Amino acid sequence: MIFAVTEIVVVHYPGERAENWVLLRKAARARAVRLVSWAPHLLGFWCADGQQSVSYAGKTARPGIVIHRTVAPFRGIVVPALARLAAEGSRVLNDPEAAFRSRDKLLTTTDLARAGVPVVPTLAFDEPDGVNLAALGQAELILKPARGVRGEGVAAFRSAAALSAACQRRGPRPEVSGYCAEREHYLAQPLVAGGGQDIRAYVVDRSCVALMRRVAKPGEVRANLALGATASPLALDHPAAAVAVAALTACRLDFGGVDMVEDGDGVIRVLEVDAWAGFAGITRVTGTDVAGVLLDFATAPDEGRAAVPDEGRAAVPEGEDAAG
């Protein structure tokens, strides 16, 4: 009896945040799904009059299904390459442009606000002198890099003056000619409910599949598990579930993680949406097989979208085969 094996190309580095990859491989084994790893730095793009195509490791590629993770440093090649594959009929989960956009908390906050999803009042700047921090009120404030992860560079301050004093002044762009790497920009927000706890959701295909409350270790305002927070599952009928689903929709994403805080009036406000959020922690805490749900979504017939005709799909150049 021959089982049709569905193949999914995963553009990523297996060793990065490997606990998520281990879960994906386990879920793939249980579903006769073959995962093929493509290293982001081996993606290529050909463009000439009337011609455009994507290559992997030097070979033209047109995979059926593509998932991407750990590709944040490779925007320049990943976005056009995956957008091209999608245009050619590959099923690319999480539009790459939307995924990179969600990595920037300022862009996410503007998208959420535009969609009417509750956000935390936010001041964004290159340097704090660019804004009036007093607009955030007298309460404690939190400062974060717009594209930070895992709580890195996130710090709380008793006052606007203390926050401003802590910010490095980089001044105008140094007089260097030619290429200049992008500078990070920053967000300042009121520290909602004194910080130290939040709600993390994982959403797949417009449904919240896992939800947990995270509580930071004493003296810490950041409730990231990576920073020693503890967590407990929340029922999926908790109001935060619907807010998380609305947030993914506002960010045009198929799946991802959502961080939220509950303010003093009980309003659930979104801190960030992350297309590349890890799911190992929430899987452990809630027992939900997030990786399995993700693969079921990836391999589900895609209403309204013609399947990629076999003859149209070039054989998938071998990446690192992680046979289920």
Ligand SMILES: Nc1ncnc2c1ncn2[C@@H]1O[C@H](COP(=O)(O)OP(=O)(O)OP(=O)(O)O)[C@@H](O)[C@H]1O
């Ligand atoms: N305005 C705020 N009010 C209260 N707590 C906050 C606020 N902003 C951030 N936090 C806390 O700090 C943590 C880290 O902040 P945030 O999620 O914005 O940054 P991050 O570095 O992107 O984290 P991640 O690892 O989720 O990508 C949050 O999970 C939350 O516990």
Ligand SMILES: [Mg+2]
């Ligand atoms: Mg976060």
